[in-house]
Amino acid sequence: DVIIRVGGGSNNNSSNSGKNTCNRYIRQLEFQAxxxxxxxxxxxxxxxxxxxxxxxxGETFIFEKPNISPTVFEVILRYIYSGRIGLEKLGEGDIxxxxxxADELIFEELIYPLQEY
Amino acid sequence: xxxxxxxxxxxxxxxxxxSADAQFNDNWDRLxxxxxxxxxxxxxxxxxxxxxxxxxxxxxxxxxxKLYNGVREVITQHLEEVAVSQVVPAFPLSGASSSQTxxxxxxxANFLKVLKTVWEDHTTCMxxxxxxLMYMDRVYAKTxxxxxxxxxxxxxxxxTIVRSQNYPIQNHLLEVLLQQIKLERENEIIDRTNVKAxxxxxxxxxxxxxxxxxxxxxxxxxxxxxxxxxxxxxxxxLVGEYDAPEYMKKVDxxxxxxxxxxxxxxxxxxxxxxRNIVEEELISKHLKTVIEMENSGLxxxxxxxxxxxxxxxxxxxxxxxxxxxxxKSAISDYIxxxxxxxxxxxxxxxxxxxxxxxxxxxxxxxTVAVRWVQEVLDLKDKFDKVQNLALSNDKAFQTSFxxxxxxxxxxxxxxxxxxxxxxxxxxxxxxxxxxxxxxxxVLDKTITLFRFIGEKDVFERxxxxxxxxxxxxxxxxxxxxxxxxxxxxxxxCGYQFTTKLEGMFNDMRISSDTMTDFKEYLDKSVLxxxxxxxxxxxxxSTFWPMNLSASPRCNLPPELTKACGTFQxxxxxxxxxxxxxxxxxxxxxxxxxxxKARKHxxxxxTYQMVILLMFNDKQDGESLSYxxxxxxxxxxxxxxxxxxxxxxxxxxxxxxxEPKGKEINPGDxxxxxxxxxxxxxxxxxxxxxxxxxxxxxxxxxxEKVEEARKHQTEAAxxxxxxxxxxxxxxxxxxxxxxxxxxxxxPNPALIxxxxxxxxxxxxxxxxTGDRRVYNYLA
Numbered sequence: 001d002v003i004i005r006v007g008g009g010s011n012n013n014s015s016n017s018g019k020n021t022c023n024r025y026i027r028q029l030e031f032q033a034x035x036x037x038x039x040x041x042x043x044x045x046x047x048x049x050x051x052x053x054x055x056x057x058g059e060t061f062i063f064e065k066p067n068i069s070p071t072v073f074e075v076i077l078r079y080i081y082s083g084r085i086g087l088e089k090l091g092e093g094d095i096x097x098x099x100x101x102a103d104e105l106i107f108e109e110l111i112y113p114l115q116e117y
Numbered sequence: 118x119x120x121x122x123x124x125x126x127x128x129x130x131x132x133x134x135x136s137a138d139a140q141f142n143d144n145w146d147r148l149x150x151x152x153x154x155x156x157x158x159x160x161x162x163x164x165x166x167x168x169x170x171x172x173x174x175x176x177x178x179x180x181x182x183k184l185y186n187g188v189r190e191v192i193t194q195h196l197e198e199v200a201v202s203q204v205v206p207a208f209p210l211s212g213a214s215s216s217q218t219x220x221x222x223x224x225x226a227n228f229l230k231v232l233k234t235v236w237e238d239h240t241t242c243m244x245x246x247x248x249x250l251m252y253m254d255r256v257y258a259k260t261x262x263x264x265x266x267x268x269x270x271x272x273x274x275x276x277t278i279v280r281s282q283n284y285p286i287q288n289h290l291l292e293v294l295l296q297q298i299k300l301e302r303e304n305e306i307i308d309r310t311n312v313k314a315x316x317x318x319x320x321x322x323x324x325x326x327x328x329x330x331x332x333x334x335x336x337x338x339x340x341x342x343x344x345x346x347x348x349x350x351x352x353x354x355l356v357g358e359y360d361a362p363e364y365m366k367k368v369d370x371x372x373x374x375x376x377x378x379x380x381x382x383x384x385x386x387x388x389x390x391x392r393n394i395v396e397e398e399l400i401s402k403h404l405k406t407v408i409e410m411e412n413s414g415l416x417x418x419x420x421x422x423x424x425x426x427x428x429x430x431x432x433x434x435x436x437x438x439x440x441x442x443x444x445k446s447a448i449s450d451y452i453x454x455x456x457x458x459x460x461x462x463x464x465x466x467x468x469x470x471x472x473x474x475x476x477x478x479x480x481x482x483x484t485v486a487v488r489w490v491q492e493v494l495d496l497k498d499k500f501d502k503v504q505n506l507a508l509s510n511d512k513a514f515q516t517s518f519x520x521x522x523x524x525x526x527x528x529x530x531x532x533x534x535x536x537x538x539x540x541x542x543x544x545x546x547x548x549x550x551x552x553x554x555x556x557x558x559v560l561d562k563t564i565t566l567f568r569f570i571g572e573k574d575v576f577e578r579x580x581x582x583x584x585x586x587x588x589x590x591x592x593x594x595x596x597x598x599x600x601x602x603x604x605x606x607x608x609x610c611g612y613q614f615t616t617k618l619e620g621m622f623n624d625m626r627i628s629s630d631t632m633t634d635f636k637e638y639l640d641k642s643v644l645x646x647x648x649x650x651x652x653x654x655x656x657x658s659t660f661w662p663m664n665l666s667a668s669p670r671c672n673l674p675p676e677l678t679k680a681c682g683t684f685q686x687x688x689x690x691x692x693x694x695x696x697x698x699x700x701x702x703x704x705x706x707x708x709x710x711x712x713k714a715r716k717h718x719x720x721x722x723t724y725q726m727v728i729l730l731m732f733n734d735k736q737d738g739e740s741l742s743y744x745x746x747x748x749x750x751x752x753x754x755x756x757x758x759x760x761x762x763x764x765x766x767x768x769x770x771x772x773x774x775e776p777k778g779k780e781i782n783p784g785d786x787x788x789x790x791x792x793x794x795x796x797x798x799x800x801x802x803x804x805x806x807x808x809x810x811x812x813x814x815x816x817x818x819x820e821k822v823e824e825a826r827k828h829q830t831e832a833a834x835x836x837x838x839x840x841x842x843x844x845x846x847x848x849x850x851x852x853x854x855x856x857x858x859x860x861x862x863p864n865p866a867l868i869x870x871x872x873x874x875x876x877x878x879x880x881x882x883x884x885t886g887d888r889r890v891y892n893y894l895a
Contacts, residue, residue: 047248048165064166104173106255 002038002049002061004031004073031070031077035061041080044105068101069094076101079110141180144171148184148249149191155245156195158238165248173252181257185266188250192243192270196277199235205284225293226308232290233314235278243270275322275331290315291336295343298378302347313382320384332384340383341390344375348398355399361407361414362426365433368399372433392436401437408447415447419503427507445514449521452500456525459492489532490539494562497522523569533576536566540602541583557601564605575822575861577617580606584618588625631688638687719771724760729771732789740786761787826861830871833857835880838893846872846889 038045049061065073071094079085087095102110151168175184247254247267254265264272280287294315297307319332348371355364375395379388407430408415418426434440500518508514526532540563570576584599600622607615708719708726721729728746747757761772773788833856838844844852850868857863872891875881884890 044169044251047251048169050248064164067170104170104252106252 002033002035002063004033004077005062005064005066031073033077033080038080042105042107068104069097072098072101076105076107076110079107085110085113141175141178141183144175145180145184145187147171148175149187151249152188152191152242152246153195155242156238168249169252172250176253176257181253182261184250184253185257185261185263185269188246188266189269189273192246192273193277196239196273199239200278200281200284200286203231203235204278204286225296226311228289228293229297229308229311229315232278232318233311236274236314236318239270239274239278243267246270271322275324279319279322279331280335287335291339294336295340298340299343299347301378302374309382316382316384330384333386337384337387337390340387341394344391345394345398348395349402352399352403356403356406361418362423362429364403364407365426365429368395368433369429371395371399372436396436400433400440404434404437404440404443408443415444416451419448419451419499422499422502424503424506427503431508431511441511441513445517448500448503448514449517452496452518452521453525455496456493456522457528459489459496460525460528487539487542489535490563490566493522493526493566494559497562497565519569522566526566526569533570534579536563536570537576537579537583539563540580541587560598560602560605564609567606567609575819578822578825581617581621584621588621634691635684635687639683722760724757725763728757728760732772740788743783743785743787746787826863826867827871829857830863830868831875834868834871834875835893838881838891841893843884843890843892846891849891 035045035049039049040046048063068076075085075087075098087098099111099115148168148171151163154163172184175181244267247265247270250266254267257263258265263269276282278286279290294312297312301307301309316332316336319336320330322331323329324331324334351371355367359367372392372395375391376388379385379391383391415427415430417423418430430444431441434444504511504515504518540560567576587599603615603618603622606618708721708729719729731741731746731749743761746761747754761774771789774785830853833853834849837849837852837856849872850865853868854863854865872881876883876891879894881891882894884892
């Protein structure tokens with residue numbers, strides 16, 4: 001019940017470009033996830049999806065995160081759901097991006113192994 | 118890090134317009150703006166993600182301290198504004214301090230309300246700010262060792278609002294709170310939610326120096342002080358104004374109120390403290406006064422069996438350290454007093470009765486005893502009830518009650534006798550019209566009294582005497598009841614105590630068997646049959662409270678002597694090596710007497726029979742003098758007097774005495790009363806039995822008991838010494854006391870004497886080195 005729109009800009013850029021509702025789009029991607037799980041796994045999402053901040057459309061939360069690339073976010077989402085992190089598909093640059101993203105989203109338990117990696 | 122999004126309008130210019138910091142300023146401006154928006158409750162237009170990212174970037178670029186300080190400044194500024202614009206105008210009129218007379222706390226309540234909204238706004242804002250600055254909290258606050266942003270907000274709130282340097286907010290707040298509480302104590306209705314909000318606020322704020330909550334440092338002490346003052350005044354007022362039950366109700370209510378108050382809007386940590394204060398001020402300080410209140414204190418409550426009040430008192434006084442002790446001692450004193458009163462009425466009755474005793478009014482003796490026991494039992498019942506209903510069966514109270522009972526029961530030296538008499542009375546006639554259970558419960562209660570007796574051996578002696586009389590004279594109503602009683606005594610005192618009593622029962626049974634055998638023996642024997650039926654009860658002398666050596670003599674008529682002889686032959690033939698002693702003072706006889714009107718069957722004692730048979734040989738109208746009777750029958754004087762009394766002065770006057778009167782005196786003349794009439798064929802002549810012992814008898818019993826005690830003490834000493842071989846004096850005494858106290862309280866002097874006697878007889882010796890140590894000599 002959450003739609004997370006990621007990408008659509010470089011890591012440092014905020015994006016207010018037009019929203020693309022396509023599921024898979026190179027520049028901006030929509031991920032669907034469950035707010036319950038996100039909230040349970042991450043403090044960041046707990047806050048972001050809390051009633052104070054979240055923007056709701058109907059029954060779904062809409063959350064935009066423009067400075068994380070879809071590739072990275074997918075890994076993170078996988079991690080959130082499965083507790084495992086698959087680094088095989090990622091290039092070196094992506095790993096760094098992942099590290100930055102994990103730092104921003106405060107996945108502390110991800111940061112240390114990634115730094116070692 | 119350029120933003121493509123336009124800032125939402127600048128309010129103030131960038132603080133540090135250096136080129137390197139341009140981006141920071143840009144970001145910061147937007148954040149500051151956002152915080153201001155949050156303060157204006159416009160948060161919904163803000164994008165969390167964006168603000169978060171801004172803060173994130175700032176921290177990432179080592180601008181954490183700037184961000185942090187900036188946030189602090191913005192918040193402080195906002196709070197200052199709030200203080201001026203909202204809090205200060207809401208001060209209660211002209212300051213609560215000067216307006217104690219302010220009748221209702223409306224101004225105060227309003228102030229609290231304002232403060233509450235301010236506080237609530239602040240916390241919500243702070244929560245949102247914290248959300249935005251989550252990354253800063255994580256990364257910067259930790260490394261820079263500064264409070265998290267939320268805590269920062271609290272601290273700022275504390276310093277700018279609650280403990281504002283510029284405005285006397287703190288004073289107002291505390292005063293208003295205390296005033297509100299005072300109002301509520303005086304039964305006004307206050308808005309608890311506001312008070313609670315303020316208290317919560319104080320609870321959440323921590324004092325910078327003590328790390329304690331502001332509640333604890335600023336508020337609690339003041340609260341406790343004022344409370345203590347308040348209740349001190351209240352306590353004095355209540356004590357003066359109300360009686361004890363009312364007072365306790367008030368105190369109870371106060372305690373509940375305070376508890377409620379704490380639960381509703383104060384900190385749990387305050388609960389024990391405020392409770393202590395109320396207990397101290399309202400209970401401890403007035404403990405004695407309340408207990409001793411005339412007409413309503415503890416004693417009147419007991420007297421009127423005010424169980425609720427007593428229960429309340431118990432509960433309340435249990436809260437303070439010395440409360441129960443005071444109660445206990447007060448109740449114990451009261452029991453002692455009542456007991457003393459009972460003892461006194463009884464002794465005054467007995468002395469009065471002592472004067473009457475000689476005039477034959479013996480019945481009172483027993484009634485006095487019965488009444489004494491009954492009163493004690495009633496008292497016991499009453500306090501048991503108190504114990505049950507009001508004191509939740511507190512063991513400590515039970516013990517102190519028991520001690521009190523023990524004390525006054527043992528104060529009455531006759532109590533063992535009285536209790537035994539009471540049992541005697543119940544077993545003799547009490548069963549009539551009572552169910553088994555009732556009798557049982559009466560006896561059970563008696564046993565509880567028995568438990569209090571210190572001199573159980575004295576009781577045993579009396580009980581034996583009474584039991585002997587009951588058994589021999591066939592007065593006992595029910596064997597089962599007797600056995601039940603003995604069973605109860607056995608449970609109480611153990612096997613030893615009751616062996617003799619049981620032996621007495623056995624003797625009765627064996628005797629009846631013997632009598633059947635004897636009858637058969639007579640039928641079969643060629644000997645001349647005695648002219649009368651003889652029924653003999655053979656008693657084992659050690660079991661029965663008879664005095665063998667001083668066996669009362671008496672000249673039996675020849676027919677009887679002969680019958681006795683026959684039985685003696687029969688019995689000794691069966692059991693060799695036994696000695697039979699006739700106890701003529703215990704027997705009864707059925708004799709037939711012809712009077713003018715009709716014949717009567719008289720059931721009399723052996724002595725009476727002997728006396729009456731003397732008149733058989735006399736002519737009508739011939740009289741016998743007291744001396745003559747005495748000389749011829751050889752009956753001991755005391756018994757003779759008593760039996761003559763029952764024949765000549767009691768209900769059935771078989772004999773006529775000259776001169777008339779209730780006393781039997783030497784020189785009196787007795788005539789057979791030929792004109793005697795009675796409606797019944799069969800008449801039972803009651804021996805005027807002395808129920809309560811006369812002084813002399815009492816002394817005798819005492820002596821016997823003393824004698825028995827000597828033996829028991831010696832036995833105990835020897836037992837112990839045999840076991841230990843050597844022992845120190847004090848230890849030995851302690852041990853002896855321990856062994857004997859189930860029967861009586863031996864005093865050390867007695868034990869010492871016994872030890873010396875044993876040394877003399879060379880059972881023990883003093884150790885050569887230490888004279889305080891004894892050795893056992895095998």
